[in-house]
Amino acid sequence: MAELILQALYSGLLNGGVYALMAIGLALSFGTMRVINLAHGELVLLAAYMAYVVESRLDLSPLAAIPLAMAVACAGSALVYLLVARIRKNRELNSLMLSFAIGIIITNAVLLIWSGDIHSTGSVSLQEAVQLGSLYSMRSELYGFLASLVLVTLLWQWLAKSWYGRAVRAVSSQRDAAKLMGINPAKTELISFLVAGLLAGCAGVALYSSSVIQPSLGHALTVKAFIITVLAGVGSVPGVLAASVLLGITEALTVTLWSSAVQELAGMLLFLLVLFVLPNGLFGAARRRA
Amino acid sequence: MNQRNFLFAVLLLATYVLVPAVFGDNNYVMGLIISALIVAGIAIAWALLGNLGGMVSFGHAAFFGVGSYASALLTMKLGWPVLLAMPMAGLIAVLFSAAMLPALRLSGPYFALAILAYAQIFRILATEMDWLTQGAKGLSRIPTLPVLFGIDLGSRSGSYLVIVTLLAAFIACYAWVRRSHYGTALRAMHDSEQATRVVGVNSVMLKAWMLFLSAFMTGVIGAFNAHTINFLEPDYAFGGGWSVLPIVAAIFGGYRTLSGPVIGALCIYLIDQLLFKSLLPTGHQIMLGVLLAAMILFAPDGLLPLFRRRHA
Numbered sequence: 113m114a115e116l117i118l119q120a121l122y123s124g125l126l127n128g129g130v131y132a133l134m135a136i137g138l139a140l141s142f143g144t145m146r147v148i149n150l151a152h153g154e155l156v157l158l159a160a161y162m163a164y165v166v167e168s169r170l171d172l173s174p175l176a177a178i179p180l181a182m183a184v185a186c187a188g189s190a191l192v193y194l195l196v197a198r199i200r201k202n203r204e205l206n207s208l209m210l211s212f213a214i215g216i217i218i219t220n221a222v223l224l225i226w227s228g229d230i231h232s233t234g235s236v237s238l239q240e241a242v243q244l245g246s247l248y249s250m251r252s253e254l255y256g257f258l259a260s261l262v263l264v265t266l267l268w269q270w271l272a273k274s275w276y277g278r279a280v281r282a283v284s285s286q287r288d289a290a291k292l293m294g295i296n297p298a299k300t301e302l303i304s305f306l307v308a309g310l311l312a313g314c315a316g317v318a319l320y321s322s323s324v325i326q327p328s329l330g331h332a333l334t335v336k337a338f339i340i341t342v343l344a345g346v347g348s349v350p351g352v353l354a355a356s357v358l359l360g361i362t363e364a365l366t367v368t369l370w371s372s373a374v375q376e377l378a379g380m381l382l383f384l385l386v387l388f389v390l391p392n393g394l395f396g397a398a399r400r401r402a
Numbered sequence: 403m404n405q406r407n408f409l410f411a412v413l414l415l416a417t418y419v420l421v422p423a424v425f426g427d428n429n430y431v432m433g434l435i436i437s438a439l440i441v442a443g444i445a446i447a448w449a450l451l452g453n454l455g456g457m458v459s460f461g462h463a464a465f466f467g468v469g470s471y472a473s474a475l476l477t478m479k480l481g482w483p484v485l486l487a488m489p490m491a492g493l494i495a496v497l498f499s500a501a502m503l504p505a506l507r508l509s510g511p512y513f514a515l516a517i518l519a520y521a522q523i524f525r526i527l528a529t530e531m532d533w534l535t536q537g538a539k540g541l542s543r544i545p546t547l548p549v550l551f552g553i554d555l556g557s558r559s560g561s562y563l564v565i566v567t568l569l570a571a572f573i574a575c576y577a578w579v580r581r582s583h584y585g586t587a588l589r590a591m592h593d594s595e596q597a598t599r600v601v602g603v604n605s606v607m608l609k610a611w612m613l614f615l616s617a618f619m620t621g622v623i624g625a626f627n628a629h630t631i632n633f634l635e636p637d638y639a640f641g642g643g644w645s646v647l648p649i650v651a652a653i654f655g656g657y658r659t660l661s662g663p664v665i666g667a668l669c670i671y672l673i674d675q676l677l678f679k680s681l682l683p684t685g686h687q688i689m690l691g692v693l694l695a696a697m698i699l700f701a702p703d704g705l706l707p708l709f710r711r712r713h714a
Contacts, residue, residue: 195695
């Protein structure tokens, strides 16, 4: 039993890495524009289907699809931004509905183009078992986790050090003041959506190489990314990583100890608990989410 | 105002008498109209929450599903009469909506996403608790609506009368809340929640009441649907369509008006069934998505107010 639990902790940790890629993108675009992109999970799914197309049509490794997946997710994310930016009236509610509509469009477009079947990678080398001590994983899971660690670190450094990264943080905390300091808020918002798209592209490829995809998955991915941002609280990159790992581990433990059908329930219960007990999230600065 | 009341009475008479008199023999047309009115009922509940409560819900399927399962189980397992089980199903939906209360303290996006997640959870629960709901196999032979005062409410025309009565009651209730001092406080909250709080309005409490009212209406509609189609399975009862169609309908007709959601639902449901579904049998929701996106971008207040402005 102890071995099974240890194995669940390990798998959860690896899964959490991929979740972090999705959640940071969502948190970034929410931070700058105060808009939750409800189509974010669908963009990740679209990127995953790009990996499927590259593998099944061109007979290449899904990893070769990374540039295409990134480009598609970026273009989608930019499109969401440009459309949402057109909304003048009652932006908070209308942008939710607009991005929800875009999510419906993407899900059904995927359904129309690639049908409702489930797909997963056929690559033998990616699915090969890798042993670490007494713990096992697929090679793709390990790759995904390492890639996400690198990307999250890069993003953290970018936000902390680079001019645009600092502009993103400035716009998140005080849009008007940032404008007075010579930052172009519209451009900064677009950049945050583009970065979110890049991360979503990587997350999609990682998702396809380590698990199964189907059209209705996008919705669940958005919810997962959102649960993580609530767990993490606003404004902390390491917090998002930790919350992602927490969600991954909770899900893996639920599957091991209970059943895979109730995996989503575990995340929700965690989410409710945090909402009730720590409304600012586990790692968020102590301020009201307004 | 008197003229408006007269017009309203004529309209009510027409919907009660004329529609069943003209289409009563055509089961297909009556079925379509009843289904459209079911969507209209959810659309009213959704619009009430959005317009008065200022909250966008992407998970009304949760209340709909809970209501339909509650009423089906009450009648099948405990032998309750259908007409008693339906309001009870509404109350049970309210009870489930109470699980959403912590999300009310948070701003719009958080509530919207929390409710999106709840809809998923309830579907999983309905599938997993198969000792109660028979899981993915579904419930069949759910009792139909009874015969009341010599009218068979289970027939198409009878069901039509029931759903029209429910809608009329919902609209009356919505109009009453909007006119009452709760409505005034809610409108003030819409402009500035903080200022409204300062003058002593318990805004979270008011929002909670709107959520309960909306959940009750949706639960009753779900119960009605369960007793008219007599069959339930989790993927159907908690299906995303019950969340999406009412949103598109309410936005299309104008969710800040009383009649908008109903007119929107009639238009959208019929367009969806007769046009979109025949064009695209599998992914017809894509058209609803396009329609919703276009409405938000070009006419966020709906088509009805747009026409009114043109003619004013």
